[in-house]
Amino acid sequence: MKALAMTALRQLELIELPMPTLRSPHEVLLQVRCVGICGSDMHYYETGRIASRRVQFPFVLGHECSGVVMATGAAVQRVKLGDEVAVDPAMSCGQCDQCRAGRPHTCRQLRFLGCPGEAPGCLSEFIVMPESSLYRTYRRLNLTQAALCEPLSIAVYAVRLARLQPGMTAGILGAGPIGLCVMLAARHAGAAGIWMTDRLDYRVAFAHQHGATWAGNPDREDVVSHILHSQPAGLDVVFECAGQQAALDQAVELLKPGGTLAIVGIPREDRVSFHIDSLRRKEITLVNVRRQNQCVQAALDLVAAGAVNPDFLVTHTFGPEKGAAAFAMVADYRDGVIKAMIEF
Incomplete structure (x- = not known):
């Protein structure tokens, strides 16, 4: 599959990676459709780090995404083949003291998309996620809006x-x-x-x-x-x-x-x-404020109901082959960019 990988500071290349596979009955294979470029992505892009998290090249960035379900593990119940979903990029264990206290965003074993040392990002054609991180849109909102529900x-x-x-x-x-x-x-x-x-x-x-x-x-x-x-x-x-x-x-x-x-x-x-x-x-x-703490569904509901409309945030859209140009534009604040979106 194709993925947009960071190969040096301020340098991205479209590379080939092995197709991800399901390793747990609770995992889901997604075809990635829309990925937003986030400010934290720019930290890694420009400096190679956020605090103790340091990039080892090559590394796939990205955590704001939506996609379509392509395959499910045997125990998956929340989604089914063909569903359009928004993605919570945080993957918690569900067992530690933080998870039991209703704080999965500070899970002791937390893995987060596009975070070095935790999980590769979603700037690729396919990713595998636990079903607990996926939220069906029921096609009440489009896939661009679904990706915007991560920052929202x-x-x-x-x-x-x-x-x-x-x-x-x-x-x-x-x-x-x-x-x-x-x-x-x-x-x-x-x-x-x-x-x-x-x-x-x-x-x-x-x-x-x-x-x-x-x-x-x-x-x-x-x-x-x-x-x-x-x-x-x-x-x-x-x-x-x-x-x-x-x-x-x-x-x-x-x-x-x-x-x-x-x-x-x-x-x-x-x-x-x-x-x-x-x-x-x-x-x-x-x-x-540490990420979103189980608020993805609330964001989806606000957009689906028309109570909040985030569409104006997307000022630029690129294909993955133009990903390097997209990141350079965001880094330099060119062309009035607010949110740039990569569409696979």
Whole structure:
């Protein structure tokens, strides 16, 4: 089968790999149809690592995907041949203390698509997944939307974890795909206003066009002063979706006493810091968002019901033979890209 593999930093090639086979009665063979390029993919593409996870070349990236069931193990019950499915890229053991506590996303034996040392990614024609990671679409949404439900599910979980309630105010720092998905989830949760920032002007305009109450560029204006002028008491919740120290600092300034800072973005540095006096005096709650924690079905249901429409996120679509060009475009923020999708 064909797969798009990372063969060096900022270099991808279409290579031939053996066809994957079912090794467990609970596994399913999928024909991959749509794969979204994610910010974490770009970490590996540009630096070869995220924290302790380091790429060994060649390596197949990708974890946002949808597909069609081609074969099932003898014990599979959730899906059947020909089903279109969305994929939760996390594969948990179901037996450890974390899984038993309802935290399969922090499973002691967790394997994740496209994570070095855990599992190869989904930028290939076929993959094998446990049935527990698959969610039927019942053709209520298309395969592109099904793939988008992976980042959307992270946003749904982030909003739940931050306990955003109707009437609360929210800040979202970073207007890339994850930040925009958080905007969608926050709007659906009833946020009274959503203030967004990004260092790229085209993303600022995109956020404003698609539902932000206000959006601004911190490199061009004092976004903290502007937002606090509008909301002098401060914001109830801020979602940091940029993975940058400056955004974390701005988040603490923007929050009202007793507010919540939800850390969604992945910093490239091994350490970040906080102004502890401000954090302590405001009694800010910090929550770390680790992937989607069983929220894929909720994301699917929102899209299928028309409560959330993520279609606008996909600005570019490529075939796998153009995968290298797609990654280069995303890395360099060219051509107004928000979400690039690879279609097999």
